Amino acid sequence: MKTKKILSTLLRGAAFFVASASSQASNLFQNPGFETGDFTGWISGGGSKTVTSAEAHTGNYSFAGQALDFASQPFTPIPTSSISELSFWGKRDGGLANAVTLSYSDTSSELIIVNKIPIGSSDWTFINLIDYLDDGKLLTGFHIYGTSPGPAYLDDFNLQPGQRPSPVPEASSYLACALLLAPFGAKTFRLLRKRQAV
Numbered sequence: 435m436k437t438k439k440i441l442s443t444l445l446r447g448a449a450f451f452v453a454s455a456s457s458q459a460s461n462l463f464q465n466p467g468f469e470t471g472d473f474t475g476w477i478s479g480g481g482s483k484t485v486t487s488a489e490a491h492t493g494n495y496s497f498a499g500q501a502l503d504f505a506s507q508p509f510t511p512i513p514t515s516s517i518s519e520l521s522f523w524g525k526r527d528g529g530l531a532n533a534v535t536l537s538y539s540d541t542s543s544e545l546i547i548v549n550k551i552p553i554g555s556s557d558w559t560f561i562n563l564i565d566y567l568d569d570g571k572l573l574t575g576f577h578i579y580g581t582s583p584g585p586a587y588l589d590d591f592n593l594q595p596g597q598r599p600s601p602v603p604e605a606s607s608y609l610a611c612a613l614l615l616a617p618f619g620a621k622t623f624r625l626l627r628k629r630q631a632v
């Protein structure tokens with residue numbers, strides 16, 4: 435019985451390791467956790483941007499950005515229907531929100547306000563942007579700003595190819611919006627939902 439339990443624990447550990455390794459292997463971000471200790475793979479800008487060892491979600495480094503600092507990556511165009519995850523981890527000392535811009539092959543872009551990272555928390559917050567991707571488009575780029583006062587620490591960016599999960603609506607708020615906007619049609623409701631803060 436005891437041997438069975440140990441074996442089961444070992445197998446679970448092995449499965450986790452394989453899943454984790456496979457997730458890292460297919461991540462389309464280059465240098466997603468800044469573990470080169472610099473901006474290799476990223477386009478960066480702003481006067482106080484740094485890759486720092488002061489904070490890290492995993493590994494030893496993260497991107498530390500004030501408001502005008504940014505980090506961007508272009509991608510080989512990928513259909514939004516073929517993205518199973520678009521996410522990152524954040525922690526910040528101040529500032530209201532991080533702005534993220536997603537770019538598409540039709541030259542359109544989408545601004546997302548990320549304000550759900552608590553200020554001054556010792557914990558890192560997981561931010562999932564998968565529901566914010568525009569349907570029927572090809573994603574070509576990701577762009578994120580820091581915060582002021584800051585910095586915002588940002589780490590472990592993840593763009594995973596795969597089947598896009600169906601959006602999970604937040605029943606109460608979306609139902610209220612849907613009822614309110616019913617006369618204007620489904621498209622209006624969807625636009626409002628996409629502009630909500632993350």
Ligand SMILES: [Ca+2]
Pocket residue numbers: 467468469490491492493494495496589590
């Ligand atoms: Ca890292």
